[in-house]
Amino acid sequence: MSRSDIEPADSRPQVELSEMTLASQDTDIARGAPTRQQTERIRTTEAKSQGRLVRERFFRHKGALAGMGLLALIVLLSFSSIGVAGIPGWWNKEYDVLGARFNEGRPTLTLWPFSLGEHPFGQDVLGRDYFALTMRGIQTSLIIAMTVGLVATLVGTAVGAIAGYFRGWTEAVLMRITDVVITIPTVVIAAVMAGVVARFGILPFGVFLGLVTWTGLARIVRGEFLSLREKEFVESAKSVGASSARIIFRHILPNTVGVIIVFATLAISGAILLETALSYLGLGVVAPDTSLGKAINDNRSALTVRPWLFLWPGAFIVGIALAVNFIGDGLRDAFDPKQTRIKQ
Amino acid sequence: MTAEHTGTLSDDAVPPADGPILSVRGLGVDFSVDNEWVMAAEDVSYDIHPGEILAIVGESGSGKSMSSMALLGLLPRNGRSKGSARLMGRELIGAPQKTLRRIRGNDVAMIFQEPMTALNPVLTVGEQIREAVEQHTEASPAAARERAIELLRMVEIPEPERRYDSYPHQFSGGQRQRAMIAIALANDPMLLIADEPTTALDVTVQAEVLELLRRLNKRLRSAILLITHDMGVVADLADHIVVMERGRIVESAPAQQLFLTPKEPYTRQLLDSVPYLGSKVGGVLTDVEVVDGSIRIHEDYAERALAHRQEHTAAGTVPALELAGVDIEYPGRFRQPPFKAVHDVSFTILPGEVMGLVGESGSGKSTIARAVTGLIRTSAGSVRIAGTDITSLSARQILPLRKKFAIVFQDPAASLNPRLSIGDSIGEPLYLHEKLSRADLDRRVQGLLEDVQLPVSFRNRYPHELSGGQRQRVGIARALSLRPSLLVADEPTSALDVSVQAAVLKLLQELQRERGFACLFVSHDLAVVELLASHIAVLSKGRLVEQGTTEQVLKYPRDPYTRRLLAAAPVPDPTEQAVRREQRNAILAAGTTAS
Numbered sequence: 001m002s003r004s005d006i007e008p009a010d011s012r013p014q015v016e017l018s019e020m021t022l023a024s025q026d027t028d029i030a031r032g033a034p035t036r037q038q039t040e041r042i043r044t045t046e047a048k049s050q051g052r053l054v055r056e057r058f059f060r061h062k063g064a065l066a067g068m069g070l071l072a073l074i075v076l077l078s079f080s081s082i083g084v085a086g087i088p089g090w091w092n093k094e095y096d097v098l099g100a101r102f103n104e105g106r107p108t109l110t111l112w113p114f115s116l117g118e119h120p121f122g123q124d125v126l127g128r129d130y131f132a133l134t135m136r137g138i139q140t141s142l143i144i145a146m147t148v149g150l151v152a153t154l155v156g157t158a159v160g161a162i163a164g165y166f167r168g169w170t171e172a173v174l175m176r177i178t179d180v181v182i183t184i185p186t187v188v189i190a191a192v193m194a195g196v197v198a199r200f201g202i203l204p205f206g207v208f209l210g211l212v213t214w215t216g217l218a219r220i221v222r223g224e225f226l227s228l229r230e231k232e233f234v235e236s237a238k239s240v241g242a243s244s245a246r247i248i249f250r251h252i253l254p255n256t257v258g259v260i261i262v263f264a265t266l267a268i269s270g271a272i273l274l275e276t277a278l279s280y281l282g283l284g285v286v287a288p289d290t291s292l293g294k295a296i297n298d299n300r301s302a303l304t305v306r307p308w309l310f311l312w313p314g315a316f317i318v319g320i321a322l323a324v325n326f327i328g329d330g331l332r333d334a335f336d337p338k339q340t341r342i343k344q
Numbered sequence: 345m346t347a348e349h350t351g352t353l354s355d356d357a358v359p360p361a362d363g364p365i366l367s368v369r370g371l372g373v374d375f376s377v378d379n380e381w382v383m384a385a386e387d388v389s390y391d392i393h394p395g396e397i398l399a400i401v402g403e404s405g406s407g408k409s410m411s412s413m414a415l416l417g418l419l420p421r422n423g424r425s426k427g428s429a430r431l432m433g434r435e436l437i438g439a440p441q442k443t444l445r446r447i448r449g450n451d452v453a454m455i456f457q458e459p460m461t462a463l464n465p466v467l468t469v470g471e472q473i474r475e476a477v478e479q480h481t482e483a484s485p486a487a488a489r490e491r492a493i494e495l496l497r498m499v500e501i502p503e504p505e506r507r508y509d510s511y512p513h514q515f516s517g518g519q520r521q522r523a524m525i526a527i528a529l530a531n532d533p534m535l536l537i538a539d540e541p542t543t544a545l546d547v548t549v550q551a552e553v554l555e556l557l558r559r560l561n562k563r564l565r566s567a568i569l570l571i572t573h574d575m576g577v578v579a580d581l582a583d584h585i586v587v588m589e590r591g592r593i594v595e596s597a598p599a600q601q602l603f604l605t606p607k608e609p610y611t612r613q614l615l616d617s618v619p620y621l622g623s624k625v626g627g628v629l630t631d632v633e634v635v636d637g638s639i640r641i642h643e644d645y646a647e648r649a650l651a652h653r654q655e656h657t658a659a660g661t662v663p664a665l666e667l668a669g670v671d672i673e674y675p676g677r678f679r680q681p682p683f684k685a686v687h688d689v690s691f692t693i694l695p696g697e698v699m700g701l702v703g704e705s706g707s708g709k710s711t712i713a714r715a716v717t718g719l720i721r722t723s724a725g726s727v728r729i730a731g732t733d734i735t736s737l738s739a740r741q742i743l744p745l746r747k748k749f750a751i752v753f754q755d756p757a758a759s760l761n762p763r764l765s766i767g768d769s770i771g772e773p774l775y776l777h778e779k780l781s782r783a784d785l786d787r788r789v790q791g792l793l794e795d796v797q798l799p800v801s802f803r804n805r806y807p808h809e810l811s812g813g814q815r816q817r818v819g820i821a822r823a824l825s826l827r828p829s830l831l832v833a834d835e836p837t838s839a840l841d842v843s844v845q846a847a848v849l850k851l852l853q854e855l856q857r858e859r860g861f862a863c864l865f866v867s868h869d870l871a872v873v874e875l876l877a878s879h880i881a882v883l884s885k886g887r888l889v890e891q892g893t894t895e896q897v898l899k900y901p902r903d904p905y906t907r908r909l910l911a912a913a914p915v916p917d918p919t920e921q922a923v924r925r926e927q928r929n930a931i932l933a934a935g936t937t938a939s
Binding site for chain 2: 053231233237239240242250255257335336337338
């Protein structure tokens with residue numbers, strides 16, 4: 001997920017990687033019928049592509065791996081249990097089916113001996129199975145958060161990069177657009193767009209949220225570009241005839257990956273909260289569909305009486321946000337060649 | 345020297361009549377890096393006597409700055425010092441911060457390298473000097489102001505009463521350094537620590553500041569601890585020299601002795617790697633004679649010596665680079681008029697020739713280097729590279745031509761992309777122009793790394809893992825990757841230590857001979873240019889004031905500016921420097937009256 005956020009910086013090395021596969025090398029060597037010595041020489045001095053170095057460093061980052069594992073687990077649990085897009089999962093209850101409340105809707109989950117029971121996360125006031133409901137909420141929230149993170153990061157980076165690199169009237173126009181978007185309160189356009197969004201589902205809702213939250217990144221990226229474009233290594237690239245696209249993607253963007261990833265992880269956690277706020281106003285996800293934020297909101301008065309209605313979605317929000325932050329940390333360090341030893 | 349200024353020395357410290365001002369014994373500095381103590385300086389011992397100038401020389405990382413910072417308790421948090429340093433009998437190492445604060449700026453003062461950053465931009469220069477006075481004395485504001493103006497006069501700033509209210513940005517670089525010296529002298533320190541005081545200055549300004557330091561030292565009888573890497577500055581100023589290498593003192597001797605008969609191999613190597621102005625052509629400013637502090641120029645010397653020189657431009661060959669009447673303007677903003685950085689510059693470089701382009705900061709030499717490589721547009725004139733005028737070409741039309749020329753930048757740390765591996769950086773021009781297969785590209789990069797004498801395993805490293813000299817080798821490899829017929833080198837060695845500079849220059853020279861490319865070598869350092877260039881062009885304020893063969897320009901300069909430049913460059917030889925100093929003062933004096 002957040003890997004695709006930094007697509008532009010990452011894509012090129014991967015192209016080179018495919019050209020650098022062992023197969024292509026082997027045929028080259030075979031054609032030349034080299035001596036053993038030559039083969040060894042090529043192997044010892046083999047160039048590592050940037051993509052490979054980044055991956056190696058990422059997989060050495062323990063925190064990032066833990067984050068990856070946690071996120072994968074959450075995704076797997078939510079999508080496999082209640083199924084997705086009509087495909088049934090292994091859990092036999094629906095999130096929108098009302099039923100009789102069993103033992104005041106208390107969770108039946110016991111850890112020792114492990115058993116899920118009838119309603120592992122309990123039931124809500126209407127007697128819906130809260131496990132299915134939470135799983136559905138995770139699905140919705142994840143899709144929205146990732147979409148927002150992706151769209152906001154891509155748009156923000158593109159606008160900031162183009163404005164900062166080309167300057168002149170391009171910059172003036174793009175930055176004025178940014179200023180206009182900043183001045184419009186998110187909630188107001190959300191209210192206007194609510195009807196449209198409700199008709200088309202959560203994916204367009206996520207895209208729409210992304211389209212109003214990219215402004216901060218655009219400004220930061222523009223600032224980074226303004227300072228980096230004056231650096232000598234950019235001049236050096238120009239002097240050998242590198243194109244603008246190459247300078248942006250190969251020379252400047254990788255140097256801004258740090259701020260972009262930090263923004264992306266913040267945008268993802270922020271999106272979950274924003275979606276909660278909008279759902280509360282009845283402008284986002286609408287019943288009977290649910291999201292983690294909406295689940296918490298619906299049951300906010302139940303904190304003292306039925307804390308589990310509050311606890312489960314809350315725990316998953318924290319878990320997702322933490323996992324995303326750890327992955328972001330790992331990616332940032334992986335892209336920084338100065339990071340030789342990986343912490344944690 | 346001032347009426348109201350009384351001695352600020354603490355009562356208990358009565359200076360011994362003839363003893364040293366500062367006596368350092370077994371001083372050591374360590375830094376804690378990852379919970380391990382790393383030695384930065386060890387067993388440093390020396391004495392400084394009143395009126396003496398002691399120079400600590402060494403390359404970067406030799407511990408020369410750190411051992412001096414330790415004297416004043418100015419080490420970073422992770423540093424610690426041991427040993428002993430006695431200022432007039434008082435122990436400084438281990439003294440409480442409160443005591444040290446009283447000593448700093450009072451008994452001991454410091455001058456820093458970068459005068460722009462050491463002065464506060466929002467306060468006037470006068471206020472900053474007055475502040476230094478008020479910090480340590482009971483002087484009334486009016487008296488402190490008087491004292492500040494007097495100090496400005498002492499460091500030879502014209503119209504001190506008016507300049508008192510000027511801000512640092514209204515001062516030139518040399519004047520800012522003078523203001524720094526004034527602040528340092530505010531309380532008549534016994535010891536002045538000058539950490540690379542002239543490194544950021546142009547040679548002519550450096551010469552003036554050195555002269556000022558020398559005069560002040562004679563007048564005030566204070567001692568100066570000079571920390572520098574520049575052997576020329578040392579030869580000009582120092583009485584006693586301490587050479588440091590990797591935290592230890594290698595050799596300590598009086599200046600004359602050290603330059604004439606260096607004992608240690610490291611000192612000899614250090615002295616050998618310093619480019620010596622006039623070493624190739626045999627002397628500089630041969631036709632200038634100093635009589636009673638004024639100069640006499642023998643015009644006929646040049647004619648006699650150069651009568652038989654061959655004509656420079658050989659007919660029939662296409663020059664590698666030809667500039668004709670080039671003007672370069674930086675566009676103005678709002679109501680500011682555009683700034684004309686280069687006026688009507690014309691010169692020619694034949695294939696295989698090295699041309700040195702010399703000038704001080706702001707002379708437009710880097711601007712020309714960038715215009716030649718198509719990074720900046722010219723506003724008039726033509727730039728012909730191998731016969732093709734690039735000024736009228738669009739970016740796309742220049743592209744195929746870019747194989748013919750390349751540029752090496754000044755700062756090797758900034759000119760390599762920190763996120764690209766060395767191999768990718770070197771291979772980029774090849775990748776862009778030759779569309780090689782990955783395996784071919786790898787082989788070419790490998791060959792280039794070997795050419796610049798770097799191990800092939802460096803290709804997977806990143807710029808921050810390399811030293812300055814190694815980075816500059818990478819810069820050269822990258823520039824030569826397409827086998828250009830013209831190499832533009834913009835101060836390629838000015839960010840490097842002398843011994844590294846010597847190695848890089850040697851490499852550049854070898855590669856130039858081997859491959860026969862033409863080279864435009866831009867530098868502020870005449871001695872470096874002399875080593876490499878067969879021809880020299882001198883720039884001043886965007887105009888070409890003089891050009892000719894290296895011998896012609898160095899020995900028989902025609903233009904007063906060239907003479908000033910040549911006279912100001914210090915030579916690493918105290919005996920010759922003493923003679924040259926006289927010449928320098930005469931020429932500088934002639935220059936100021938003429939301009």
